[in-house]
Structures are given as C-alpha cells and as structure tokens.
Amino acid sequence: MKGICKIVLLILLFSSSLKAQDSSLIKRIPQDTSKMVMNSDAVYNRPFLMIGKAPIAIGGYLEANTQYMGTDGVTDGFSFQFRRLTLFFSSTIAKRIKFLSEMEFEDGTKEINLEYAAIDLEFHHLLNFRGGIIMNPIGAFNQNHDGPRWEFIDRPLSATTILPATLSNVGFGFHGKLFAHNISLAYELYLTNGFDGNIVDNSENRTSLAAGKSNVEKFEESNSGMPMFSGKMALKHRKYGELGLSTMAGVYNKWNLDGVVVDSKRSVSAFAVDFNVSAFKKTNIVGEITWVNVDLPAGILPQFGSRQMGAYMDIVHTLYQGNVLKFEKSKINACMRLEYVDYNVGTFASTQKNIGDDIFAIVPGVSFRPSAQTVLRLNYRYLSQHDFINNPPSLTSGLQFGFSTYF
Secondary structure: OHHHHHHHHHHHHHHHHHHHHOHHHEEEEOOOOOOOOOHHHOOOOOOEEEEOOOOOEEEEEEEEEEEEEEEOOEEEEEEEEEEEEEEEEEEEEEOOEEEEEEEEEEOOOOEEEEEEEEEEEEEEOOEEEEEEEEEOOOOOOOOOOOHHHOOOOOOOHHHHHHOOOOOEEEEEEEEEEEEEOOEEEEEEEEEEOOOOHHHOOOOOOOOOHHHHOOOOOOOOOOOOOOOEEEEEEEEEEOOOEEEEEEEEEEEOOOOEEOOEEOOOOOEEEEEEEEEEEOOOOOEEEEEEEEEEEEOOOOOOOOOOOOEEEEEEEEEEEEEEEEEEOOEEEEEEEEEEEEEEEEOOOOEOOOOOOEOOOEEEEEEEEEEEEEEOOEEEEEEEEEEEEEOOOOOOOEEEEEEEEEEEEEO
C-alpha cells in the first residue's frame, strides 16, 4: 500500500511541476452535458485535468465536515472529520479503448481502497465490453456516489447499510445504450466475485451485506467459487427523468473445500428501483428502494434477518441562482432527505408482532454551490432507531456542516 501512495504522490508532483512551468499545458475536461447522461455514465462523467499531451487525465474530489451529534441526550461533543479523498486517473489507450481507475482514502488514511480499475472496449453503442475492478450496478447511488454531486453530508443509509455502497468487485461484462429522440435505454450485465460469510459472521450481530464485502481477498478469488451476477436496465426521458431496475444474486458461503462439499449453497440476492425526477423547473427528486434476501444457515439467532429493505428520497429545490459574493452562476438550495431501513423484515413467531431493528431518519438542510463542482452543506440530522425487540426508540440528532469539491 505504501508503494501505491508513492506512485500517487509522484503523479501529483509531476502534474504540479508542469503547471508551475506553463499553465497553458493544463486543460480542464468538463463533465459532458451535451449528451443524455445517465447514472451508468457516472464513472466517466467527471471533470478531469489534461496535462499537455500526457496520455493520462487526472481528477478527484474531497469531503470534509464537522458535526455535533447526540443520542438520547448524550453526546461525544464537537468533532471534525476528513471523510475521504478520491483520485481518478483515466486514459484513452486507442480509439474506442479507454481505461479509468479510482482510488479512495477514507478518514485520512485509515482506509485506502482501489474502488475502480477497468478497461472499456466499444464495439458498438449497444455492445461495450468492460473488465477489471468494476462497480456493481445495483441501485443508482453505488455508481453515482461522488460527494460533490449531493447536498447531504452523510450517504443514504439504505445505500450503505442495506446495499453496501460503494461496492466493487473484479469481473467483466457488457453494457450499452439505445437512443431514440428524447429517450435513452441502457443496460449493464456483469459477472464478478461476490460476498463472503461475513454477511452473517460479523461484529454487528445482524445480517449485513456491508460486512460481507470486506474480504481482503475478494480481488483475488471468489469465496464461494461461483460468480455473482449483477445487472441493470434504465430508461431516461430528457424532460422527465430516469427510472432504473437492477438486481444482484450469488452464493456467499464456502460450500466446497478442496473438492469436498462441506455445506449447502446459501444465496444472497438484492433488487432495487431507483428514480430521478427532473420534470419540475427548480426541483429535483432522487430516490431508491432496495430489497435484500439472504439464505441463512439453520439455527442462527433470530436477530439475523433473512429479509431487509431500505429506501431514501432526496428533494432539492433551488432557492436562488445567480451571482453571490462575486461567485458567478452560483446556487442556493433547500433540501430534504427522508430515509428508512429495516434490517430484519418480519414478525416474531411466538407473538406475530413486528420485529424491530429499524431506523427512520429525516435530514433537512441548505446548501451553497459557488460552482457546479463545489458545495457547502448545512444539515440537521434526526434519527429514530428501534432495537431488535422493539423497545422505545433511541433518538439521535445534531448539526453537520461540511464541504465537498472536485479538483
């Protein structure tokens, strides 16, 4: 990992030295707004810097914030957080052949992850090959997760604790688009490595896909010896917005050990519906609904749920657009997020009462965008959380202020 950090540092120093010598060598490649961009385009639709005739373009973003949160009147006080620094490197190898990688440093350097490193070969707009470390197209947030695109400091609970964004695996598959007037239809189909037994063998004491993606060997081999399938279909109308349907399914446990069957195959599957409504002049609505099903081993404790679901909806309304403090084309937005997750869908067998282990959250806020690529965010976060046996909920609330920017 130290070697990776040194390489990244050398690239950044090289680009800085070129900039110092001749600023005319630096060319900003903006996000592509000329085409009908969809969530599946998010990995490439980012601002990059080209340095002269260098074969590589560089970009990235960072997120930082401060917050004062408390649960049931108890607080740890005021703290600053440097959430993540992400670096992008892209290259056009030849006509219709391109490469992109994404490296993320979380909580300073507490975690360093290679989230994306894949090659794209375009045979036809309906048939493109993609292989390497890819982001599984489950839901919309997993591929479209860059901090500067969102008005909220925290990522959605359903996208990070029901679906484990950001989820990436090594594998390959195909994607493509069909265009017709104001409508685009896109698909993605991939086979990748999948989850491991940490879905049920984890410190959270609940079924957790987020824990199941933490296998440090997932880029080397499949824990189950079988590929996981993930696929998505999405339809976008230029005026009204986008609707996506996606699924993911595979076997997560090690059922075969050196040719000997040691366990039955246990499956995990997910289904998601995502939408982006842009029909209103100054208001945009984004949301996602997710369902997860896990085949649990016999005799497991009842707090491990075989079914989970989650949803969120963001409403963002532009209050003002224009010049603010000499920032041209800036925006002031009012926003609201509603979200709900249920980690154990079902009822107790003995009483037929609903199992708890759920969270409802509401997050109002305001944001200031001095440019499209930079956002300052002020959020008030309120969460109501039930435990497994549905005791009165614990209440968490507090203020968050932060910023995120591409660079």
